[in-house]
Amino acid sequence: MSDFIDSSNGGGPPRGPQRIDPADRAQLAESPVPARRVFALFAPHSGSMLVLLVIIVVAAVIGMAQPFLTRTVIDEALPDRDVRLLVWSVVGMVAIALVTAVLGVWQTWLANAVGQRVMHGLRVRVFDHVQSQSMAFFKRTRGGEIQSRLVNDIAGLQSMLTTAATSVATNFTSAIATAVAMVALDWRLSLLSLIVLPPAIWLTRRVALVRRDITTQRQRMMANLHAQVDEALSVNGALLGKTLGVSALRSADFAQTSDSLVDLDMRSQLAGRWRMATMNVVFAALPALIYLAAGLTNTAGELSIGTIVAFTTLQTSIFRPIMGLMGVGAQWVSSLALLSRIFGYLDLPVEVAPPADPVEVDVASVRGEVRFDHVGYRYPDGDVEVLSDIDLRIPAGGSIGLVGATGSGKSTAASLVSRLADPTSGRITIDGIDLRDLAPDDLASIVGVVSQETYLVHDTIRENLLLARPGAHDDQLWSALTTARVDDVVRALPDGLDTVVGARGHRFSGGERQRIAVARTLLRDPRVLVLDEATSALDNETERELQAALDALTQGRTTLTIAHRLSTVQDADEIVVLEGGHIVEHGTHAQLMAFHGRYAHLAGEQDSEPAPVAIAG
Known part of the structure; x- marks a missing residue:
């Protein structure tokens, strides 16, 4: 499995792969994610995923016809002044562009629709499960950590759910189709491309590593900035700042953090520029080498102008899917690390579980007699009994x-009556019904x-x-x-x-x-x-x-x-x-x-x- 992911920048050569975060490796080593749990997320959307795969393959195959039409126009239609062939070739080019554009939009919509539905399901499941936890869980867990699971971790999965899940099929299909087309055009020029691609990939990888380190520092600095905003500009934080007279100190700390962000942003923009410049030279040299090879004595006259133009087009386009395939490993590990943390919350045992078969009760007819029947309680992580053999009755x-x-x-004792926790021994009843046998909504209506x-x-x-x-x-x-x-x-x-x-x-x-x-x-x-x-x-x-x-x-x-x-x-x-x-x-x-x-x-x-x-x- 590769340690890098593709992080292309839209236009121009891709920025290249990124290293797997050691923290992600550690998370997965501690809490591995079985493949069956990942597949289970997508199981309800298997039909959509199949359609998505078909779209990817069809788009890749159709797209490969474009360079062959280009060769036909240059080598046959234009020299022979064959207007009919020229018109049909041009119509074919436009049709291919239109069809691939429509398929691309459809693919993007379908991938995002599936990803968003999966994220929605995860968000709701985590929210509901955390709500079902006892108060002991909320007392020992930071509120920011819960929010991070619900918001940041699930949002971080978006890249896997909307792009990574389809990137393997897209990049693999594109790379294979492009390679086949290149060999079909000229196998000797294909061998030349194989010699040039490794150094190009290596250079791109080096650029990505530099950016990765800077990006990691920037993310940590952004986390500090968010924490400073939360601590200083919340109601309690503002009150503390004004009463302790530390507003100026906080402003200075905020300014220092912000200044550090400016420095990191500048370094990120400038990182590896000379390497990227070298990459641009390599990309410019690729077609030049093809032209040189076409003009050598042993190949002169064998390669048509149309073939050379079509080949250089394919040669440029094969680089991106190869880099994308290299990056699947790290992107997958990063996503699994997020899933590991999310599943960790979903796997939390419910300490105060609702009854599987609650007692039916007419809330309006409840008299309200409360009985503590030899009740004892100790905290889940403690050995000392907080309550011991409490036996009392409160008449209606x-x-x-x-x-x-x-x-x-x-x-x-009060928290046990509203069932914020359950006794570790004995029971509490209302009108003779154990609280553990009442539906949560009924209990909330009975006990205020x-x-x-x-x-x-x-x-x-x-x-x-x-x-x-x-x-x-x-x-x-x-x-x-x-x-x-x-x-x-x-x-x-x-x-x-x-x-x-x-x-x-x-x-x-x-x-x-x-x-x-x-x-x-x-x-x-x-x-x-x-x-x-x-x-x-x-x-x-x-x-x-x-x-x-x-x-x-x-x-x-x-x-x-x-x-x-x-x-x-x-x-x-x-x-x-x-x-x-x-x-x-x-x-x-x-x-x-x-x-x-x-x-x-x-x-x-x-x-x-x-x-x-x-x-x-």
Whole structure:
């Protein structure tokens, strides 16, 4: 397999092959891609691929008639003044050009159509599979890496799916057809071409290696430039730059990177120019050598002018398909490396898999009784149990508060109720049905979550609310906003519901974002509600406003409240104290305070803390 790929520049001689990236070799050595998986991508399009192959062969064969018509015009039609032969030859030339042009457009369209459909299928499969991963996957994986798989890697396959898949057939057919035509014209001149082609290919290869190294450096520099833009010009990046006063430093770093790009671009344009100049001399010398050979004593008079002209045309055109064939190896390795990374994501096991045969449930009739039945949990890559033998029951419409020090397992318990993860032992049920037996959509309709980290998409308030109930009309949206105590804020905005919330909702304060999230959950109307430290990042005044909204939200719903501030769970039907993943106390606020145990100790610590001033509402 060759280590080079063709990278022709359109007009003039091709730029030549490129080396296989060592990183691509390493990727394939670590995660090889079986041929059957590659063929499986194209299997649904086998009919189109067969048509494409026929087009390639037909176009190559028809195109080879052109130099023979040229020879006929020069050697017969013009000297003999045979107008009829001249007209038919010219008509044939135009017809061949027209037919090959139409076949070329058809080939390009068909190859791109197949490639785009394959890329579309891959994108959707990867997106769906990544969406099915548990939250543990997203916590341990950088967001940029996921985006790179979905966007960059799949886009990088385009060359293979739209061109490389057909380049072997195209180049091989063209090279064979051209070689046969050259031999048919004159076998001695064909031998001369074989002597000239190797140094021409070698020179082109040397030029490509120089450009390859510079291009690799440029790609790395471009990656740095993109990273600097993302870090400095995102909402959080801009805030950090302004508050730390590092804007000037960032500007200097950006200017330095940009200047390096200018240097690399200049070097790329000038790289190997003398070699390319030599190539141009070689290409100019090829027909000159043919003319010289035709004029030698032992061949003089045997070769017609038409034959010489036709041969020099073929000689020039044979170079490109040969270089293309040399380049298939590296292009194939590069594409397989991308597929290896993409298949790596598709092969990720689904830690929280949907049930194969979900229990049918009428969401509207769910009562909402939640039961933890000896539940234990440990992280997939850890040996320490985060939760151990948790056994508790929340009656339908009842409320429980989970409290404890940081790391006690409170938020983990909350994530299990919404099935962001599955228990490693025991089970959690709603109305006696194991969560693992509920369809994901049914579970999302039954269990609603309001967390400290409120996420609003970069869209209007209306669209953010409609995520919970796509068919809701404006009266329902305003009703939810009113119940969440945030309708006055929205009404005061010039665009009202059509106000764009900004990146991650930064258009609003923390308390306003939380209340919009409460309104969104109200529209969802879940029977079970999980409040995961929803007020912990707010100051006292904003907390009171949000708590009023939460009180309205929890009416008639089964509620599990995860709280750092004990004041938010004092009115719960029962308070459960966690420590080291175990339940150490449970009871009402009054009972636990009278017990003078862990809960009373936590309450005493919070009473001595200064009032929080986290986020203004």
